[in-house]
Amino acid sequence: MASKRSAKSKGLGLSTKAANSPSSSTTSSSMQFLETSVDGLSSPASSSARSKTPYSFSESVPLDAKENVAVTVRFRPLNPREIRQGEEIAWYADGETVVRNEYNPSLAYAYDRVFGPTTTTRQVYDVAAQHIISGAMEGINGTIFAYGVTSSGKTHTMHGDQRSPGIIPLAVKDAFSIIQETPNREFLLRVSYLEIYNEVVNDLLNPAGQNLRIREDAQGTFVEGIKEEVVLSPAHALSLIAAGEEHRHVGSTNFNLLSSRSHTIFSLTIESSPCGKNNEGEAVTLSQLNLIDLAGSESSRAETTGMRRREGSYINKSLLTLGTVISKLTEGRASHIPYRDSKLTRLLQSSLSGHGRISLICTVTPSSSNAEETHNTLKFAHRTKHIEIQAAQNTIIDEKSLIKKYQHEIQCLKEELEQMKRGIVSVQPKETGEVDFVLLKQKLEDGQVKLQSRLEEEEEAKAALLGRIQRLTKLILVSTKAPHTTRFSNRPGPRRRHSFGEEELAYLPYKRRDLISDDENPDMHVNLEGNTETADDSFKEEKKTKKHGLLNWLKIRKRDTGLSALSGTSDKSCGAKSVSTPSTPQAETVNNLESRHSHSLPAQSSPADLISVAREDKEFYEDSLLGQETPLVSIKSIDEIDLLREQQKILSEEVALHSSALKRLSQEAARNPQKYQIHSLTELMTQLNEKSFELEVKTADNHIIQEQLNQKIHECESLQETIGSLKQQLADALELRNFSPHHFSVTKDYHGEPHLDKESAMITNTNEKILLQEQASEIEGMKQKLAELLESKEQLELRNQKLAEESSYAKGLASAAAVELKALSEEVAKLMNQNERLSAELAAPKNSPAQLRNSGTGTVRNARRESHVRRNDHQGGSNSDIKRELASSKERELSYESALLDRDHKEAELQRRIEESKQREAYLENELANMWVLVAKLKKSQGADTDV
């Protein structure tokens, strides 16, 4: 527990560092706020908000110290596009713990650790993830998130590429290394992989598992019907991720050519118990490790349309809810926490509410164009730091755990086997301890005879039992090292670093995604300082010869073609990948455990059945990942058969050897009782038992191998049959082709039906004729179908092109209409202002005659009144003056009236134009919608064509 007690410092050991960081003297309010959080005093995650744990633990032992969420920030280098656009550095890593704003140096945030753009993912893993993984292996739930705006490097951090594996492969590898270095415990690992796409939960390990429901029971939230698979090796787990990645939603946006359009959660459930027979009643630890690659939030600057916009709004909404939940958790008073507002927060309820360790890795870009988004990410990270957690070690004492179930079953089977064995050899020492060698000899001989005969009878049953034990044992992972006396918590010190085998990372893109997408400058890597790093020659050489990773291929394959066309970038790897379709071993390696409520194995399908195909051979995955084709299969089968035959031979020899050894032993015992007197009877018995057990095991193995051999022979036979029938078909077809030009020709009658000419009718009998006619018509029909298909494909392509053109035209029209509309509305606003002013002017004299007198200008009536007043005032004025005045006022009146009319006209005209543009806009929208429908239909029909 010592290691756990120091969990906080072990977590990252950076709390004090943050406080002592250069920025701690900063006076900005954000810094002051932060320093409080770094001290871990102001994180009042309300206990009422904490949900139940995902499993019903008999015991949940809280660790001594409370911890905060480990928050780290990772900068990515400026990408070639940003460099080309001359973008500047807006935020930078100031030391190991501070992020500072370039333009406003007092604006700075401190975190547990800040990684600069040259940091490797391995370094990030060591600081931000390793302690979560080792905690999970000890029974403490753990969650690692990557959060950040689109294209900031979340997937790069979580998945990585083959040159730089991400947190997920590193964590998987580390988990298995920990098992290897913990010889005194047995482990059982199972994984699930899901995505939340447009607020729908999909099972990435099971394509049929779409739109799964999140349920809640006494134990917390869970996804109903999600598939969990028991994993046996890192390669096995990574192959499952690869299979899952095939189904993940990825698309191109104008910020990222391969943007993740969904949040993914990769969960590793770990059960462990002490090794050995006497672990009955010993507690099993159970924990869950969630590795989450969030989709990136999208700024309003993203010029997305249709589907992408819809996805973006779902992504933003769920991330907003995540932000709200985190704010509420740190508010310091028990308020309602809206976990239910999004699927993401609902699924993460247990983790977020403080049960288990959390590590948040915020990925950011330093570029000035994203300064605002980066600031938002930094604020989010800052808030999250305040969540307080109380990690606990989860233990189950009952038999509910899967590992217990398996252990129990193995024990029962072993006992059954032992009983069988005892039924055959029942030599017991005399209770008095005296050695009766004559009796012993007799019994040995009897036993041997019995053993021989019973062995044959019970061979089958035992073989099945042994096979089952072996397979079950395979599922429980144990270290290959000798067990030692250390307790679980005192695992040996730092672990050896394991490098990845090629096949294990085959699913990852071979190189960074920006390099894949940047067609202008494929090998350029630009770091924060703006230095250009060119990939070394060997890498280039390798690049030529190696295939792209599975993930890469899959993501590219799934990309929306229409949008990639709009973005104007082509993908070189796309074509290359479409040549060889990688397959995943999913279908064959399934140890299905449907949902956490279905861990108990169904009566009719024993665990042995479930795992019968769970072969963890490295070769197997390699083969599966490389997607070998049928001809190779038969060659492989033949090889395997040979191998099995060899093994069988060896085993038979061993059986014979052991039988003769047994015989010799018993004979010797009979001949030379003195010698055996030296040994104690128990020793002899043990030897005998061991030998007979070995013999049984070998026989069982032999039996299994024989079965496998038979199976392979069957397979081979069926393959040969298929080959034969194919050969026959080919020969027939060739014959037909060779035959037709010389002996008959297929012509069409007036109904358009193909038939044979007279010559052929003469040389073939009626049956042949019918057959040939049928075949000919079939060929003709297929040709026609092909031609039709080609034609419809062409038509579809044309239509597609036309639609794309129309769509871009419509887009142009829509933007022109929008500009026009804007101009019109400005004009309308102007006119309305003018109108208002005029009305005010008109209304003023009406309402206040006094004003009229003062103003001396105004409406006609005002003018009349004015003149009248003047007349009264200047009675002595000449008539001509008055007349002139009257005339001028009339003129003025007329001009006002005409201005008013003019204005009315203009207003009516504008109104009409507004109406028109509104109609046009509606029409265009309608057209656009129709076009999208057509595009969708087109895609569907294209898909159907491809299937055909």
Ligand SMILES: Nc1ncnc2c1ncn2[C@@H]1O[C@H](COP(=O)(O)OP(=O)(O)OP(=O)(O)O)[C@@H](O)[C@H]1O
């Ligand atoms: N630390 C880094 N070093 C080098 N390249 C990086 C780094 N982080 C990201 N990149 C590159 O930047 C590009 C975008 O990264 P990535 O796809 O991981 O972003 P993202 O945040 O997952 O985006 P989205 O949310 O759209 O899926 C990729 O080409 C990736 O290779």
